[in-house]
Amino acid sequence: xxxxxxxxxxxxxxxxxHWFRFASPYSFYPVAARLEPWFWAxxxxxxxxxxxxxxxxxxxxxxxxxxxxIIFVHVPASWLSMFxxxxxxxxxxxxxxxxxxxxxxxxxxxxxxxxxxxFLSLWTGAFWGKPMWGTWWVWDARLTSELIxxxxxxxxxxxxxxxxxxxxxxxxxxxxxxxxAINVPIIYFSVxxxxxxxxxxxxxxxxxxxxxxxxxxxxxxxxxxFWMYSIAIALRRVRAIILEREAHTEWVQQLPEVKA
Amino acid sequence: MAVVRRDLLLAMRRKTEVLTALFFFVIxxxxxxxxxxxxxxxxxxxxxxxxWVGALLATMLGLQRMFAAxxxxxTLEQMVLSPSPLALxxxxxxxxxxxxxGLPLVVLAPILGIQFxxxxxxxxILMLSLxxxxxxxxxxxxxxxxxxxxxxxxxVLLSLxxxxxxxxxxxxxxxxxxxxNSGLGxxxxxxxxxxxxxxxxxxAPWATTAAxxxxxx
Amino acid sequence: xxSAHQLTCVRGERTLFTGLxxxxxxxxxxxxxxxxxxxxxxxxxxxxxxxSPAAGEIRWGEHPVREDLQxxxxxxxxxGHQGAVKEELTALENLQLAAELDGATLDEExxxxxxxxxxxxxxxxxxVRFLSAGQKRRVLLARxxxxxxxxxxxxxxxxxxxxxxxxxxxxxxxxHLAEGGMAVVTSHQAxxxxxxxxxxx
Numbered sequence: 001x002x003x004x005x006x007x008x009x010x011x012x013x014x015x016x017x018h019w020f021r022f023a024s025p026y027s028f029y030p031v032a033a034r035l036e037p038w039f040w041a042x043x044x045x046x047x048x049x050x051x052x053x054x055x056x057x058x059x060x061x062x063x064x065x066x067x068x069x070i071i072f073v074h075v076p077a078s079w080l081s082m083f084x085x086x087x088x089x090x091x092x093x094x095x096x097x098x099x100x101x102x103x104x105x106x107x108x109x110x111x112x113x114x115x116x117x118x119f120l121s122l123w124t125g126a127f128w129g130k131p132m133w134g135t136w137w138v139w140d141a142r143l144t145s146e147l148i149x150x151x152x153x154x155x156x157x158x159x160x161x162x163x164x165x166x167x168x169x170x171x172x173x174x175x176x177x178x179x180x181a182i183n184v185p186i187i188y189f190s191v192x193x194x195x196x197x198x199x200x201x202x203x204x205x206x207x208x209x210x211x212x213x214x215x216x217x218x219x220x221x222x223x224x225x226f227w228m229y230s231i232a233i234a235l236r237r238v239r240a241i242i243l244e245r246e247a248h249t250e251w252v253q254q255l256p257e258v259k260a
Numbered sequence: 261m262a263v264v265r266r267d268l269l270l271a272m273r274r275k276t277e278v279l280t281a282l283f284f285f286v287i288x289x290x291x292x293x294x295x296x297x298x299x300x301x302x303x304x305x306x307x308x309x310x311x312w313v314g315a316l317l318a319t320m321l322g323l324q325r326m327f328a329a330x331x332x333x334x335t336l337e338q339m340v341l342s343p344s345p346l347a348l349x350x351x352x353x354x355x356x357x358x359x360x361x362g363l364p365l366v367v368l369a370p371i372l373g374i375q376f377x378x379x380x381x382x383x384x385i386l387m388l389s390l391x392x393x394x395x396x397x398x399x400x401x402x403x404x405x406x407x408x409x410x411x412x413x414x415x416v417l418l419s420l421x422x423x424x425x426x427x428x429x430x431x432x433x434x435x436x437x438x439x440x441n442s443g444l445g446x447x448x449x450x451x452x453x454x455x456x457x458x459x460x461x462x463x464a465p466w467a468t469t470a471a472x473x474x475x476x477x
Numbered sequence: 478x479x480s481a482h483q484l485t486c487v488r489g490e491r492t493l494f495t496g497l498x499x500x501x502x503x504x505x506x507x508x509x510x511x512x513x514x515x516x517x518x519x520x521x522x523x524x525x526x527x528x529s530p531a532a533g534e535i536r537w538g539e540h541p542v543r544e545d546l547q548x549x550x551x552x553x554x555x556x557g558h559q560g561a562v563k564e565e566l567t568a569l570e571n572l573q574l575a576a577e578l579d580g581a582t583l584d585e586e587x588x589x590x591x592x593x594x595x596x597x598x599x600x601x602x603x604x605v606r607f608l609s610a611g612q613k614r615r616v617l618l619a620r621x622x623x624x625x626x627x628x629x630x631x632x633x634x635x636x637x638x639x640x641x642x643x644x645x646x647x648x649x650x651x652x653h654l655a656e657g658g659m660a661v662v663t664s665h666q667a668x669x670x671x672x673x674x675x676x677x678x
Contacts, residue, residue, distance in 0.1 A: 151424040158420055162411045165489045171474045172407050176421055179403055179467055183425050186456070190428035193452075194435060248490050262577035266563070273565040273604070334559030341525060343551040344580050477528040 025102050025242040026251055032235045039232035043225050050076075050221030057214050071215070074124035076223035077117045078142070081149060082184070084114035084230060088156075089181040092174035104170030105245065107177065108160055109237040113230045115153035121146050141195040145188045152180040166245050263339075263352030264359075270329075271360045277325060278360050285318035285365055289372050300377050307376035308386060308437035312430055314372075315365045315390060316397065320419055322361040323401040324408075326353060327472070331409050340476055347469045354395075354402055354465065362394030378437075385440045385450075389433040392453040396429045399464035406471035429456055478502060479524070479628055479659060484533035486519050493519055494678055497533070501628075504672055506650065506660040511678030517663040518558070520678065521632050524661060525555040537628075551579075554626035556634060560613050564606040568592055568616045571605060572623055583623055591619040595645065610637045618646060621653075629653065629660040 054072035088110040095103030125143050129135060137143070156177055163169040246252045253259070271278055292310045293303055330336035339349050369390050370383040378386065404422035408414045436449035484497040493516030501507045509517050522528050524535060526546055535542045542549045562571045569588055576583035592601050595615040597608075605613055614637045621629065629650070635643055650660055651670055662668065 148424045148427055151420070155417075155421040155424065158413075158417055159407065159411075162408075162413055162417055167487075167489075168474055168477060172471065175403070175467055175471050175474070176407060179400075179425065182463070183428075186428050186459075187424070190431045190452075194431045245490075262574055266566070266574045266578075269570070270563060270565055332559070333563065334557050334561035335563060337527065337555070337557055337559075338561050338575065339578065340527060341550050341553075341555050342578050342580070343547050344578060345547070349578070 023100055023102055025105065025246050026249075028102055029239060029242050032239050036232055036235045039228045039235065043228035043232055046221050046225035046228055050218055050225050053214060053218035053221055057218070068128070070124050070128045072218050072222050074121055074128055075219050076226050077121040077124060078146060079223050080226045080230060081114055081117035081121055081146065081153075083227075084110055084117060085149060085153070085177075085184070086181060088114060089174075089177040092170070092177040095170055096174040096178075101167075101170070101245070104166075104174070105238055105241045106234070107170070107173060109234045109241055110230070111153060111157050111160075112237070113233055115150060115157060117226065117230070118146055118150040118153055122150060139195065141188070141192040144191045144195070145184075148187050148191070149184065152184070156180070261348075261352045261355075263349050264356045267353060267356030268359065271356070278322070278364075281318045281322045281361060282364050282368065284321055285314050285368060286372065288317060289314040290375065293375065303376045304378060307373060307378050308382075308434040308441075310376070311369050311372060311386060312390075312393075312434040315369065315394065316423075316426055316430060318365060319361060319394065319397045319401060320422065322357070323398075323405045323418060323422070324415055326357050326402055326405045327409055327475075328405075328414075331475070336472070337476060340472065346472065347465045350402070350468050350472065351465050354398055354468075357402070358395050358398040362390075362398050365394055366390045382437055382441060385437050385446045388450060389436040389446070389453060392450065392457055393429045393433040396453070396456050396460045397426060399460040399468075400425050400429075402468045403464055403471055406468045406475060409472070409475040429453065432456065478538050479536070479661070481524065481535045482533055484520070484523060484535070485531040486516055486523060487531040488516070488519060492531075495532070497676075499674075499676060501659045501661060501674070503657045503659060504654050506654055506662060506670060506673050508668060508673055508675045509661065509663045509678065510675060515678040517678055518632055521555070521557075521630050521661060521663060525553065525630050526550065527555075552626055553628040553630060554621065554624050555630045555632075556617055556621070557632045558636075560617060562605050562613060562616050565604055567602050567604055568597055568608070568619070569601045571616060572619060575620060576623060579624060581624075588619075588623060591622040592616070594622065595619050595642070611639055611642060614638055615642060618642075618649070621649060627658050629658065629662075631660065631662045633663055633665075635664055635666060 050072065054069055088107045091103045091110070092107040094100070095107065122143065125146070126137060129137065156173055159176055160169045160173045163172055243252060243255075243258065247258075289310055292306065296302065296306065327336060330339065340346055342349065366387055370387055373383045373386055401418075401422050404418045404425075407421065408418045411417060432449045432453040436446040436453065439449050440446040478501070480498075480500040482498055483495075484499075485495040486493040486497075497520070499507060509520060511517050519528070523530050526535075526542055526549060529543075537549045537552070561575075562568075563574075566574065569585070569592065572588045572591065573583050573585070576588075589601055592598070595618055597612060597615055597619070600608060600612065605616060608616070618634075634646060638646065647668065647670065650662070650668075653660065654670065654672060
């Protein structure tokens with residue numbers, strides 16, 4: 001919409017708050033393109049470091065043998081899935097409050113990655129559980145909460161996919177994301193309560209062996225890797241979303257990648 | 261309030277929709293013994309969960325009804341344009357919906373509970389848990405109903421959105437009966453359920469109001 | 478007293494109109510014209526406060542409508558495409574409940590008088606379901622009479638009305654304007670009323 005580009009340009013011309021300069025899809029698009037490679041590089045760097053620590057430096061666990069190493073994927077994935085949900089809900093809230101398009105696009109871009117992290121956490125949890133306790137699934141409080149978080153992600157993505165009007169999709173998504181965010185602690189608490197009252201002697205994943213420093217370092221490195229990866233892929237996705245949603249504007253139609 | 265009266269009047273004149281959801285509750289809960297086996301001890305154990313899940317699903321069936329009809333015939337628009345605060349009108353709709361969908365479940369549940377050989381005390385706790393829990397289901401479900409107004413795949417999408425949010429109520433509600441059963445006493449669960457109700461009463465109408473305005477834009 | 482400045486309306490990806498200005502004073506009415514899909518209904522919904530414009534401002538008197546939406550809604554009546562009547566309720570119940578929703582109480586006699594005026598004598602106590610399309614629209618029109626609003630925003634009010642009802646509505650709007658009211662109307666047909674302005678979308 002040429003009108004909004006004009007207002008944005010006028011704002012940057014007057015030097016209004018530096019931040020808002022990048023608040024329009026038009027200004028952010030090239031910035032995202034420039035930032036993306038950096039985050040991929042960081043992701044690879046952290047990933048290599050984390051995997052090295054996880055597989056070569058951290059000691060073999062006395063009880064669980066080599067299989068426990070999957071924790072280096074499982075735990076960071078869980079952390080990221082929750083972190084991304086909060087960030088997604090935060091961006092959605094900003095989009096709702098300030099009525100900006102880009103914030104909503106960010107939330108839309110983050111959701112699939114968050115869902116992936118949750119899914120990864122669930123799968124690695126299952127792979128961890130099988131050799132340990134002989135079952136593919138354990139109704140542990142954290143795994144169950146993770147499952148519900150996964151459903152919350154799916155709900156958000158499905159709602160946005162079902163609504164044709166992108167502005168309405170943004171706002172509706174914001175509401176469900178916020179309601180979900182408020183509910184996550186409640187759900188976690190209730191599942192924990194349910195778990196402690198029902199589980200007798202079965203093992204819980206939270207009762208991990210006392211953490212050696214190296215293990216912790218390995219997890220942090222992998223978490224940073226996933227975080228950088230999430231940002232990189234979100235940047236790529238945001239650019240695709242911008243192209244799609246602003247397809248009718250002149251500046252998009254003039255882009256080399258679109259003209260081709 | 262006018263909204264409550266109007267919705268109750270409408271429900272009385274369109275009885276079939278309401279009764280369908282109730283029959284669903286009855287049928288679904290009866291399916292479980294058929295699927296699991298008539299062993300009494302086992303049935304008593306699964307009863308609270310089964311009855312609660314049945315109540316949950318029956319509530320889901322009735323959720324779309326809350327706003328869809330009003331949206332289709334333009335009365336929802338008039339509600340949004342009314343000088344009365346929308347949050348108040350939405351609360352009225354929630355109350356009417358609960359009276360028509362939730363309260364009957366509370367009344368029916370003990371009768372179905374007998375099928376599962378639950379004792380009198382257990383039935384009482386079950387009723388109380390449903391009495392506290394079904395309003396939560398109506399209030400939270402209203403948010404989903406408002407968000408999915410006129411959206412493709414509404415019913416299934418609504419379930420996907422709302423069922424994860426129902427988990428705490430389910431856990432505390434069914435858990436109350438089980439706790440009573442095991443001698444721990446249901447007070448803890450019931451008070452948590454009551455806390456959920458208070459939180460929902462304060463926050464859900466706002467979210468529903470916002471969602472309605474978005475749906476009508 | 479109703480004015481709009483530099484209104485921009487966006488529906489999905491399309492910009493329907495930009496930089497729209499309009500003003501309607503007491504005793505005046507605005508005829509919004511344009512082909513289908515040009516944004517007539519969108520404009521009316523913006524004016525009613527159902528949606529916020531992408532840019533621009535709507536004022537009621539001196540103040541932007543946004544500031545006191547409730548007061549604006551008190552003074553305004555919007556009738557959209559759909560009937561806004563509940564089919565299972567009787568015409569009388571519809572009118573009374575609609576009034577209560579607006580925070581006022583409607584005398585049964587007043588309601589019945591309004592219904593009679595629109596030729597619904599003998600049908601006040603029938604569920605609206607049993608009325609013809611034209612009669613259903615007339616229940617809605619009865620609401621114009623019972624709800625005392627200064628500004629009427631009517632979207633295609635003449636649909637499904639026969640010539641007699643069209644004349645009745647025309648007369649009603651005329652009376653309303655004479656009393657100092659205002660109206661914004663979309664319609665495909667010409668409306669023979671004085672003091673009219675037109676906008677083409």
